[in-house]
Amino acid sequence: MLHEYAVEPAAIAEDWQTCRYLCEKFGYDRGRLLSLFPKKWLPLAIEAAGHLKPMEKHRVTESLKQLKNRASMKSGRPYDDQLPTWLDNAIAQHGEKPFHAIIAQENPANHAAVLKSADIDEAMPLMAIAPDRAVPRDEASISEALACLLRQSSRILFVDPFFDPYSAKYRRTLQACLRIVKDNNPAASCEIHYRFHPDKPANAELENEAANLFPGIVPDGLQVKIFCWREINGGEDFHDRYLLSEKGGIAIGAGYSAEGANQTTNMHLMSSVLSRRRYDSFARDAGIYTLEGPILLVSSTGAVARL
16 A cells, blocks of 8 residues: 655656646555665755755755655665666566656656656556555564554554454564564564553453563564553543554554454554544544553563563
8 A cells, every 4th residue: 555666866857847737646645655876865856956946955955854854764775876777776666576666857768667757647557555455364464464564663553443452463563564564664663552451351461471471472582562451431432443654554444353364354544634533633642542551661571561
């Protein structure tokens, strides 16, 4: 649902109209992400705007900065300065690890993955991104659908009111997701947010069981914070399931339980406004719900600390 696009710095910085038009196409809520290829993509794009008049250059520069902040992803691909052009590099890297598409000023070789910036239209097959999909309910498929957000976010919230750490079906999905974080984004903070149920164990009981439940689930070097929330009478209900972060959010219809690939769950990209609202609602002092018991910090060994 989230796709990586390589965008030629000179193409997006050609003029203000082009810059604005292309920037509007990207976002964690739009399914299209700007690849920071190369790592110094923003300085290169700002430099490419050097031919513009001062006011136009300022508008382009500010838009490029905002684009990087709200809609970019780390590429991690090497860049060969010995190749003649940015496009040559992008095509070479596409052969090693494909982008969803490459946007450039020209396409001299008529490469199938290259879209000319002047021709961009959201109806084009490589630009038409579905905001939702039916995902098989096995841990590999669920984690794969969430992988881009897991790799790119600083604070990751696994939100499921029915999350059950005593169930292997939930633990398998958590394990698969945390492995992606460990391998690609180990500095990220990971949190589980679930709802208090009077007939099920809450964090106070979980604290005593963590050593048996989490070894092998939380990878070495990672820790997971666990929050148990109680609904406030007359307030917001806590029913929907999400993966949330400061970047955006994905709604997960049936949640994280790995019931098997014979079933599917609907996932959809959340608007930036809604994902931020839900993300903020799980802050410790948000006041939307009431914390039930301690916040737990669980390590890879199952060791627990109260926060």
